[in-house]
Amino acid sequence: MSTTLASTSSFVPDVVTSWRVEFSPESQSPIQVHEGQVSGETAHAPDRLCTVFFDGVIFNRSELESDLRVKPGALGDAELVLRLYLHRGEEFVRSLNGTYAIVVWDGQADSLICVRDRMGLHPLFYADTAGGLLLSDSIETLLRDPRVSGELNRRLLALHVWPAWWIEDKDETYFRAVRRVVAGTVLRVRKHRRESYRYWNPAPPGGEVDWVEDGAMEQFEATLAEAVARPLRRGPAAICLSGGLDSISIASFAAEFTVQNGMPTATALSVEFPDPDNLGEASVQRRVASHLGMPQIMMTLDEALGHGGLLSAALELSRSWPVPLLGIFSPAYFTLIEQAKQEGCEVVMTGSGGDNWLSVALEYSADLIARGDFVGLMRLWYTYQRSYRTPRSLLLRRILWKYGLRNVLISTEQRLLRRLSPSALHAQTRLQVEKSLPAWLAPDKELRDEIVELTTARKADLKPKPGDFYVNEIRRGLDHPILAVELEEAFEKGRRLGVEILMPYYDADIVDLLCRVPPRVLTMGDRSKSLVRQSMARRLSDLGIERQKKITTGNFWPQKLEEANRSWDSYGGPRTLGELGVVDAKVLDEEVTGMLAANKQSYVPYVWEILDHEAWVRARL
Numbered sequence: 001m002s003t004t005l006a007s008t009s010s011f012v013p014d015v016v017t018s019w020r021v022e023f024s025p026e027s028q029s030p031i032q033v034h035e036g037q038v039s040g041e042t043a044h045a046p047d048r049l050c051t052v053f054f055d056g057v058i059f060n061r062s063e064l065e066s067d068l069r070v071k072p073g074a075l076g077d078a079e080l081v082l083r084l085y086l087h088r089g090e091e092f093v094r095s096l097n098g099t100y101a102i103v104v105w106d107g108q109a110d111s112l113i114c115v116r117d118r119m120g121l122h123p124l125f126y127a128d129t130a131g132g133l134l135l136s137d138s139i140e141t142l143l144r145d146p147r148v149s150g151e152l153n154r155r156l157l158a159l160h161v162w163p164a165w166w167i168e169d170k171d172e173t174y175f176r177a178v179r180r181v182v183a184g185t186v187l188r189v190r191k192h193r194r195e196s197y198r199y200w201n202p203a204p205p206g207g208e209v210d211w212v213e214d215g216a217m218e219q220f221e222a223t224l225a226e227a228v229a230r231p232l233r234r235g236p237a238a239i240c241l242s243g244g245l246d247s248i249s250i251a252s253f254a255a256e257f258t259v260q261n262g263m264p265t266a267t268a269l270s271v272e273f274p275d276p277d278n279l280g281e282a283s284v285q286r287r288v289a290s291h292l293g294m295p296q297i298m299m300t301l302d303e304a305l306g307h308g309g310l311l312s313a314a315l316e317l318s319r320s321w322p323v324p325l326l327g328i329f330s331p332a333y334f335t336l337i338e339q340a341k342q343e344g345c346e347v348v349m350t351g352s353g354g355d356n357w358l359s360v361a362l363e364y365s366a367d368l369i370a371r372g373d374f375v376g377l378m379r380l381w382y383t384y385q386r387s388y389r390t391p392r393s394l395l396l397r398r399i400l401w402k403y404g405l406r407n408v409l410i411s412t413e414q415r416l417l418r419r420l421s422p423s424a425l426h427a428q429t430r431l432q433v434e435k436s437l438p439a440w441l442a443p444d445k446e447l448r449d450e451i452v453e454l455t456t457a458r459k460a461d462l463k464p465k466p467g468d469f470y471v472n473e474i475r476r477g478l479d480h481p482i483l484a485v486e487l488e489e490a491f492e493k494g495r496r497l498g499v500e501i502l503m504p505y506y507d508a509d510i511v512d513l514l515c516r517v518p519p520r521v522l523t524m525g526d527r528s529k530s531l532v533r534q535s536m537a538r539r540l541s542d543l544g545i546e547r548q549k550k551i552t553t554g555n556f557w558p559q560k561l562e563e564a565n566r567s568w569d570s571y572g573g574p575r576t577l578g579e580l581g582v583v584d585a586k587v588l589d590e591e592v593t594g595m596l597a598a599n600k601q602s603y604v605p606y607v608w609e610i611l612d613h614e615a616w617v618r619a620r621l
Contacts, residue, residue, distance in 0.1 A: 018141045018495075021053055021103045023112050024132035025191050031105040031112070040101075041078035045086060049107025052085060054078040055137065056100025056122045059230060064095065093186055093199045097508065101137050101181075112189040118200040118508035120183025123488045127177050133189060137491070139178055139322040149177040152620065155450055158442045158582045160324070161574075161613050165482045167451075167458050171196075172481070174323050174616075180484060200508070202515040203474045212516045219513055220531045227507035228253040228349070232263065234500055235346030240333060241268040241289060241296070243281035243551055246354025248288050249532045250504055252539045254349065255292040267345060268296040269336040271304055271329070274559055281551050287543055297339050304332035310560065311567045315611055319619040324612045326482075326489050328605075337497050346499055352486070353505030356477055357514035358529040360522050363469040365404035366411075370466030377404070379526065387528035388550050411463040418462065430456045440588035444581030474515045557604040564607040565596050574614045576621060583610075 020034045033042050033053050040055030054077045058064070061080065065072050068083055075083065084092040085104055090113060093102075099121040104113040114135060116124040123137045129147035142148050153176045159167050171179045181187050184200040203209050212219060228250055231237060239251050254266045268289040272282040282298075289296040305313050310328065317334075318325035327333075337348055360380070368377045381399050385392055417425035433455045442448035464472040477483065487506065494501035504510065514522075517531070524530040527546075537546040573592070578585025592610070595603045 018136050018138035019053075019055060020141050020145070021135040022132060023103075023105070023135070023189065025112075027132070030107070030132075031103070041076050043076065043078035043082040045082055048086060049105075050082065050086065051105045052078050052082040053103040054081050054100060056098055056102075056117065057234075058096065058098040058100070060095075060097040067095075090186065090188075101135075103135055110190060114181050114187040114189070115199075116181045116183055116185060118184045119506050119511060120484055120487050121491065121503075121506060123491055124181040125173065125178050126181065126187070127179070135181075138495075139173060139175065142178055143175065149175075150620070151176045152580070152617065154444075154447055154580055154582055155454070157577065157580070157613055157617070158447060158451055161577065161583060161610055162438070162441055163609060164455070165480065166476075167455050168481050170479050170481050170484065180488075182479065183484060183487075184478070201475070201478065202512040203471055203478075205475060209471055209474075210516055211518050212513060213518065213521070216517050216521050217531060217534060220510075220517075221535055223507075223510050223513050224249065224504065224535075225253050225257065227504035227510045229257050230507065231347045231349050231500070231502040231504065232257055232266070234502075236264055236266075236344050237347040237349060238267040238269050238297075238337070238340040238345040239294075240336070240348065240350040241270050241285055241294075242351065243284035243288075243548075244351060244354075245529055245532050245536060245545065245548070245550075246358070246505060247351030248284075248540070248545055249354075249536060250349055250351050251288060251292055251294065252536065253504075255294060256539075265292075265294055266349075267340055267343065268292075268294045268298075269333070269340055269348070270296060270298040271332050271336065272298060272300045274301065284543075284545070284548070288540070288545070291540060291543060297336055297343075299332075299336065301332055304335040306335075309563045309566070311563050311608060311611070312570075314608070315567065315571075315615040318612050319615050321489075321616065322492060323485065323489075324616040326485055328608055328612075330493065334493070334497065337493075337499060337501075341497065341499055348494070348499050348501045350490075350501065350503050351505060352490070352503045353511075354529070354532070356483070357505060357511055358522065358532055360519045360528065361470060361473040361477075362398055362403040363407065363473045364519050365399045366407040366469040367467050369404050369408050370469075380523070383523045383526045383528055386526060386549070407463065407469060408466050411466055414460075414462055415465075426456065426460055429460045433459060440584040440591065442582065443584040447581055470519060478511075478515075557601055560604050561596070561599060561601055564604045567611055568592060568596065568607055571611055571614060574610055576618045577610075577614050579621075580617065 019040050022032045022034065024030055031051050040053055043052045044050070058077055058080065062072065064080060064084060068087060070080070070083065081092070081096070081102060084095060088095065093115050099117045101122045101124040102115040106113065112133070114124060114126065116122065124135065125137070125139055125142055126133055126135045127142045127148045131147065134142055134145060134148065136142050143150050153172060153174050156168055156172055156174055159165070170182050173180055182196065185196050185198050187196045188194070232254060237254065239247065239254060241247050241251050251266070251268060258265050270285040275281060285298065286296070301310065313331040314325060314328045317331055340348065365377055365380055368380065377399065381396055384390070384395055414425065417428070430452065433452055437452070442451050490501045490503065522530055527533050533546040573589035574583050574585050577583045592603065592607060
């Protein structure tokens with residue numbers, strides 16, 4: 001079955017409309033809700049001067065109704081949250097499970113409370129104005145208000161073109177006037193004070209992780225089954241099925257749930273990528289769909305793009321997006337989702353997130369070195385060698401040096417310098433930063449100085465103590481800005497396509513569990529992602545899925561070298577980024593042009609990153 005992509009503009013609504021909450025502390029009615037096409041609910045308690053706005057989905061409604069002694073279904077979502085707030089105060093956030101954005105005005109406490117769900121699956125942004133605070137789940141809705149400046153955040157553009165996502169503040173966006181409420185946090189606003197705190201964290205700083213040792217497999221399967229069931233209860237579903245373990249596991253659990261509950265079988269959506277190395281991903285996709293009895297919509301990449309270029313289609317789509325597009329393959333999957341929607345699908349699931357929580361970060365090698373566990377270190381190398389297609393020597397260098405001994409030495413040196421001479425540590429770090437910045441980045445002196453100072457401050461932050469690197473990566477992963485952008489992009493895709501795009505491996509319950517499963521359990525049998533491998537070995541025993549190595553897009557990029565050249569030439573390089581002072585357009589153009597002319601295949605994703613931001617900025621200036 002195939003179709004063609006007529007134009008990426010078909011995925012861009014004329015106006016992306018959403019709700020807006022306006023908070024004016026000096027007003028007689030401090031909170032006002034303006035609702036658009038995407039509806040939320042508002043509830044009031046006049047005697048307590050309390051108003052709640054809620055948009056999203058509550059997973060544990062029956063549990064909350066029981067605790068509050070409320071008749072099932074008697075209250076709307078906002079009314080239920082209001083009742084919960086009146087009963088438990090601000091602690092209500094720890095009882096709620098779902099995907100949501102919540103705004104609570106408490107007149108008696110004279111405070112506004114803004115809450116985003118644990119993983120940040122439902123966006124929540126805000127902007128300060130002269131009259132007060134505006135909140136919405138849409139950046140574009142905020143920007144349409146004349147009181148909100150559309151000035152671009154040059155620093156963030158520079159850090160992402162570089163790219164250095166880890167440097168930025170986690171609440172930053174591409175617009176200076178717009179910030180995000182960070183996932184799993186409460187933003188409390190009073191007249192003269194504003195504070196934010198994380199209310200959910202499976203690995204809280206300063207405390208011991210509550211590791212799950214016994215029964216990890218049973219808990220994993222039960223939790224994943226529920227994480228998959230939640231989207232299926234929302235309506236007829238489709239699943240983006242690649243040849244990887246993560247999406248295959250989603251499909252397997254979905255097939256089981258639909259059969260048990262007499263529901264329509266989910267539809268598999270698959271893109272067949274060019275396969276010069278004969279990795280057999282398309283064959284795996286077909287065999288899994290057939291084995292599970294799933295109808296399948298499968299297209300080659302060219303069919304899904306309408307025989308147009310991938311980069312050109314993605315760049316055109318990025319121009320219309322609220323932020324530069326993260327997913328380069330989005331145009332192809334949009335075509336599949338449109339087809340599934342025509343056949344009645346209302347929910348689309350993906351396997352995104354599995355790599356984040358099912359795998360063991362290579363920083364774990366630093367902990368092993370610090371403990372002197374060299375047997376464990378070699379076992380980690382062996383595990384990765386059996387699970388990934390990375391060359392053995394490169395993998396060994398990464399484990400022994402890049403993520404291992406190097407981290408231990410830097411951490412030790414930092415702590416010694418911090419104790420003996422903090423000024424020397426700052427000077428040394430600043431010098432390292434100045435040398436590391438590419439010559440073409442931020443030619444504007446004010447911007448470059450700002451980036452140097454910010455990067456120096458971030459790099460001067462103490463690295464974890466040897467032994468704490470793995471846990472630190474868990475904490476860092478939960479707050480990483482690229483995760484926030486990925487989840488916000490998925491929400492926006494669903495809004496534009498008219499479906500819900502849900503990712504079971506980003507369900508807060510499965511994340512909470514997997515963050516607390518120790519590395520030795522995640523690598524049982526000397527394979528990465530052992531939990532899902534063992535589960536699939538039982539469920540799909542005839543297919544041998546559990547033995548496969550991870551398939552990446554690395555073999556795909558060389559085929560796009562010519563297309564990268566065409567796209568770079570058609571844009572004339574990063575002219576607009578140059579005009580903003582984000583890059584030196586001439587220097588960067590010479591570097592990229594030279595690398596492409598030398599057939600540097602590794603530069604293809606790099607070209608995409610630069611042009612993605614260039615195309616997006618051009619559409620806004």
